[in-house]
Amino acid sequence: MAVSLQKGQKYELTKGNPSLQKIVAGLGWTLSSYNVNETYDLDVSVFVTGADGKVRNNKDFIYYNNLCHSSGCVEHMGDNKVGGSGSDDEQIRINLSAVPSDVEKITIAVTIYDPENAGKTFGKIQSAYIRIMDDSSGTEIMRFDLGEDFSIEKSVVIGELYRYKGEWKFNAIGSGFNGGLDALCRQFGLDMSITDLSRGAVILQKGQKVNLVKNGAPGGKIHINLNWRQPSPSSGSGIDLDLGCLYELTNGRKGCIQALGNAFGSLTESPFIFLDGDDRTGSFSGGENLFINGAMTSQFKRILIYTYIYEGIANWRGADGVVTVRSPGSRDIIVRMDEYGSSKTMCAIAMIENRNGQSLSIEKLVRFFTGHRDMDNYYNWGLRWVTGHK
Numbered sequence: 001m002a003v004s005l006q007k008g009q010k011y012e013l014t015k016g017n018p019s020l021q022k023i024v025a026g027l028g029w030t031l032s033s034y035n036v037n038e039t040y041d042l043d044v045s046v047f048v049t050g051a052d053g054k055v056r057n058n059k060d061f062i063y064y065n066n067l068c069h070s071s072g073c074v075e076h077m078g079d080n081k082v083g084g085s086g087s088d089d090e091q092i093r094i095n096l097s098a099v100p101s102d103v104e105k106i107t108i109a110v111t112i113y114d115p116e117n118a119g120k121t122f123g124k125i126q127s128a129y130i131r132i133m134d135d136s137s138g139t140e141i142m143r144f145d146l147g148e149d150f151s152i153e154k155s156v157v158i159g160e161l162y163r164y165k166g167e168w169k170f171n172a173i174g175s176g177f178n179g180g181l182d183a184l185c186r187q188f189g190l191d192m193s194i195t196d197l198s199r200g201a202v203i204l205q206k207g208q209k210v211n212l213v214k215n216g217a218p219g220g221k222i223h224i225n226l227n228w229r230q231p232s233p234s235s236g237s238g239i240d241l242d243l244g245c246l247y248e249l250t251n252g253r254k255g256c257i258q259a260l261g262n263a264f265g266s267l268t269e270s271p272f273i274f275l276d277g278d279d280r281t282g283s284f285s286g287g288e289n290l291f292i293n294g295a296m297t298s299q300f301k302r303i304l305i306y307t308y309i310y311e312g313i314a315n316w317r318g319a320d321g322v323v324t325v326r327s328p329g330s331r332d333i334i335v336r337m338d339e340y341g342s343s344k345t346m347c348a349i350a351m352i353e354n355r356n357g358q359s360l361s362i363e364k365l366v367r368f369f370t371g372h373r374d375m376d377n378y379y380n381w382g383l384r385w386v387t388g389h390k
Contacts, residue, residue: 002131002140005172011142013132014096015167021097022135025108026088027158029128040120041113044090045181046074047188051104054189060103061190062092063181065202067209067361073098074106078211078355093135094161096168105162107188111155111181122150122176130158132170144172154180202333204350204364210333212325212352212360220294220328221267222360226307227287228319241319243288246304246381247271250354254381256372257290272296273303292352294327297360303352304379307337308372309345316342323349325362335364342368348375 005011014020027044046062048069049055059070067076077091094106108130112120122128131143144159153176160171177184202210212222226243244258249271257265257275267274272293292303307321321337335350346369352362369375373385 003142005142005144005170007144007147007172007174009172011170011172013141013161013168013170015169020134020141022093022095023141024133024135025092025094026131026133027091027108027110027129028087028089029110029125031124031126040125042089042125043111043113043181044076044092045109045111045184046076046092047105047107047109048074048099048103049105049107049188050102053105053107056102058190059205059208061185061188064211067211068207070207071098071100073100073103076211078359078361088131096161105160107157107160109155109157109184111184113181120154122153122156125150128156128158142170144174146174149174150176152178154178155184157184204333204335204362206339206364206366209361209363211355212327212333212362222292222294223326224290224292224305225287225324225326226289226321227324228321241288241307241309241321243275243290243305243307245273245290245306246376246379246383247273248301248303248381249299250301251299254383256383267291267293270299272299297354298357300352300354300360302354304348304375304381305350305352306346306348306375308347316347321347325350333362335362335366337366339366339368344368344370346371346375348379351379 003011013023029042031040043064047055048060048062055061059066062069062074062076064076067078068074073095075093077093092108099106110128112122128146129143132141133139134141146156146158150156155177157173157175157177159173161168162171177187204210224243226241228241242259244256244260246254246256248254253270255263255271257263257271257273259275259277264275265271265273274291276289276291290305305323316337316339319337323335323337325333325335337347337349348365348367348369350362350364352360355361367378369378376383376385
């Protein structure tokens with residue numbers, strides 16, 4: 001039977017249970033009965049910190065625009081924009097064995113995503129909780145119910161996991177902040193000039209995952225644009241970069257969208273992905289564009305975005321390729337092709353994956369290959385390839 005904690009109580013997680021290494025933190029909440037017609041979007045955030053309670057850098061902040069810690073010790077399982085489901089609304093997976101040695105605390109908070117309406121507070125939230133489960137068995141180990149002691153707060157630090165004499169413990173905190181996520185981030189030492197939570201583009205780092213649902217309305221059209229520049233005449237011949245993708249649907253269908261072979265796809269019919277044309281020069285301001293039908297999110301298992309050099313030498317530095325991902329009401333997501341040393345002609349740019357049947361995440365890859373077959377083998381797509389021409 002799970003242990004129920006009160007505010008301020010601590011619980012031994014690994015002492016006496018050394019096999020417990022992978023856990024899941026499940027968090028849930030509901031709206032007060034007299035506010036059921038309002039829309040509240042609550043978000044779980046995690047701060048991976050040293051003994052001083054400060055992040056070492058901005059990558060130690062795990063939230064809807066950075067779903068995985070670089071060490072793999074923390075993974076956000078995706079953004080739920082509705083909440084109040086009666087079960088866990090959002091979950092965090094934590095691998096205690098993968099936590100870097102200089103990390104002492106993993107703090108878990110919940111904030112109200114409310115960029116336009118300052119009137120939303122935790123005073124209208126009830127039945128908020130966190131529970132810790134054994135990831136391997138699903139067994140609930142402990143639970144902390146926050147109660148209803150909040151009024152004007154826009155964010156709440158629910159609890160923290162911390163090291164003590166080589167073991168991991170959980171501290172039930174339940175402390176509110178009036179200033180929202182920005183104020184909370186400053187409390188943990190984030191450089192807010194780099195982590196802009198309210199405006200500007202998200203510059204995706206290699207290995208970083210971003211939740212596409214938070215970055216645009218579900219059901220909207222996701223627009224993926226590739227732009228590049230031609231090298232200077234002194235550097236050699238021009239470059240014809242082609243944008244494309246491999247797709248795998250939940251029904252098992254797999255395929256390829258690209259200009260080579262005239263496989264332009266369709267936005268309204270399967271595979272619900274469309275390539276709008278072929279820019280052979282890099283001089284067209286619109287570049288090359290893929291569109292993904294966001295209304296069909298549940299149909300996608302994974303989509304690998306790539307580009308390849310159809311003509312020209314592999315001068316990636318000269319091309320200076322940039323991929324921009326846009327969806328309605330979102331901040332742009334920028335993926336820079338900023339690794340220039342490869343002489344290979346194909347680059348896997350980003351992977352889009354279905355997180356929970358309702359949302360998509362995108363991860364920066366920027367990995368180079370000799371061709372389609374080489375890339376296919378690496379990502380286990382299993383397609384058959386033949387030589388093609390435009």
